[in-house]
Amino acid sequence: MGRNRVVIVGGGFAGYHAAERLAEETRREEVEIVLVNPTDYFLYLPLLPEVAAGILDPRAITVSLPGTLPRVRLVLGEVTSVDPDQREIAYTDPEDNPGRLSFDQLILAAGSVNKLLPIPGVATHGHGFRGIPEALYFRDHVTRQIELAATTTDQAERDARCTFVVVGAGYTGTEIAAQGPDFTRMLANRHPELANQSIRWKLLDVAPRLLPGLDQRLSRAATDVLRARGVELLTGTSIEQADTNGVTLDNGQHVPTHSLIWCVGVRPDPLVESLGLETREGRIAVDETLNVPGYPRIFACGDAAGVPDRGNPGGLTAMTAQHATRQGKLAASNVVASLRDGTPKAYRHRDLGFVVDLGAHQAAANPLHIPMSGFPAKVVTRAYHLMAMPANRLRVAVDWTLEATAKRQCVQLGMVRSGTVPLDTSSPEVPDLRGEESSAATSSTSSSTS
Numbered sequence: 001m002g003r004n005r006v007v008i009v010g011g012g013f014a015g016y017h018a019a020e021r022l023a024e025e026t027r028r029e030e031v032e033i034v035l036v037n038p039t040d041y042f043l044y045l046p047l048l049p050e051v052a053a054g055i056l057d058p059r060a061i062t063v064s065l066p067g068t069l070p071r072v073r074l075v076l077g078e079v080t081s082v083d084p085d086q087r088e089i090a091y092t093d094p095e096d097n098p099g100r101l102s103f104d105q106l107i108l109a110a111g112s113v114n115k116l117l118p119i120p121g122v123a124t125h126g127h128g129f130r131g132i133p134e135a136l137y138f139r140d141h142v143t144r145q146i147e148l149a150a151t152t153t154d155q156a157e158r159d160a161r162c163t164f165v166v167v168g169a170g171y172t173g174t175e176i177a178a179q180g181p182d183f184t185r186m187l188a189n190r191h192p193e194l195a196n197q198s199i200r201w202k203l204l205d206v207a208p209r210l211l212p213g214l215d216q217r218l219s220r221a222a223t224d225v226l227r228a229r230g231v232e233l234l235t236g237t238s239i240e241q242a243d244t245n246g247v248t249l250d251n252g253q254h255v256p257t258h259s260l261i262w263c264v265g266v267r268p269d270p271l272v273e274s275l276g277l278e279t280r281e282g283r284i285a286v287d288e289t290l291n292v293p294g295y296p297r298i299f300a301c302g303d304a305a306g307v308p309d310r311g312n313p314g315g316l317t318a319m320t321a322q323h324a325t326r327q328g329k330l331a332a333s334n335v336v337a338s339l340r341d342g343t344p345k346a347y348r349h350r351d352l353g354f355v356v357d358l359g360a361h362q363a364a365a366n367p368l369h370i371p372m373s374g375f376p377a378k379v380v381t382r383a384y385h386l387m388a389m390p391a392n393r394l395r396v397a398v399d400w401t402l403e404a405t406a407k408r409q410c411v412q413l414g415m416v417r418s419g420t421v422p423l424d425t426s427s428p429e430v431p432d433l434r435g436e437e438s439s440a441a442t443s444s445t446s447s448s449t450s
Helices: 013-025 045-052 132-151 155-161 171-188 216-228 321-339 374-388 393-405
Strands: 004-009 031-037 041-043 062-064 072-076 078-083 088-092 098-102 105-108 112-114 163-167 200-205 232-235 239-243 246-249 254-256 259-262 266-268 283-285 295-300 355-357 363-365
Touching (some): 013 072, 045 171, 105 321, 132 155, 155 254, 163 171, 163 254, 171 200, 171 216
Parallel strands (some): 004 031, 105 295
Antiparallel strands (some): 041 062
16 A cells, blocks of 8 residues: 555644554554644643743743654644645745645645734734744833833823723733732832832733633632733724824724734634535534545644534534544544554543643632632643643643743843734634634643644
8 A cells, every 4th residue: 555644734732632543553564644833832722821931941831843743744834725636735944945745635724814903003003922032022012111111200201101902801811910010010010110100901802701601600710810920901902003102992092002912713724715615604614423525535633623512413513622632633544544444533621621820829720610710720720721731731840940040031032023023913703702712822721823
């Protein structure tokens, strides 16, 4: 039969775990595994807010693909097109050189991008939150605003620089708003000029409460923590426009600020639209075995795939890391089954709950649907993340220990500029400011880029 080449597009939760499972279930002489990804690492997205707040080193949540998947050949690049009939993909490497790869089996796990709504000024003045560059820019930006606020004698400018607006009260937005006040307070304490300065954090969402998709008790627990830290919660509220002077809310109020953090959610990678395959809700249509109808050699999983949800007839599984991880593993097993004339399995999912880290000693969690909050939830949250990470557990644990026992380093790195982290990664969608979260940004056991 010869050696089969299985190409995986995307190295997020779905793609990484698909590659890992394929390596476990096949022999080198049987299958060549090729992973096409823009970076040489898998990003553990749920801990990105802790990188932004200076708690974790960015290397702690970036897992080397060639270092942890020795049987997998990494091809650095962005896939630009897929020819399912010729069984070939085209890609562009980081230096804009084109390339092509043939495949015998294909797993599409392209993941997702920022969900950008057609609100004037958001693409220009908003800061997204999807990767290491955005997290580092966020940390530099917040640090810079506090330091510039300490420099100016103009009270209006100082107030604007000390006001931070987060849009989207899902997992990511809630975690950023929870981490923000302690981080900015730590920065301000170094500047006597800011001794009496009010530092404001605002969290907006059109939904009637925080974490709208979760149990109301846990939403209330998160609400209580954020309010205790002084975060202003503006539910049932959106923004109408953003400009250099601030943002205008849909109630007409203008909020002077230099910091608009966009955490509304994600949409499937634009590659999906270019494939010419059938889609559902903008995601690649697949059957319960994750196979693309009409193409027995092509599977799709994670945020890019519209996987039928057995628990919600007619609906699709959520775009979360937990779904992406399990779908990636199943896609790999079904590829192996197809190569060996086996029987593919249908995707079944049992929700294990979720975790939301609220900074300090606080968290909200729902392990096995048992609501928890406070310090016990914090223990569960950190234990879950250490268990879910494919590597770097010691690095993360050491950084957490240093955070608890030593003074946090708060300096500008000066390495990332706003032009390298554009929010406008995709075309605008129909307005729906619901604070939806992806795997991207979902720090949950029911929960990046896939």
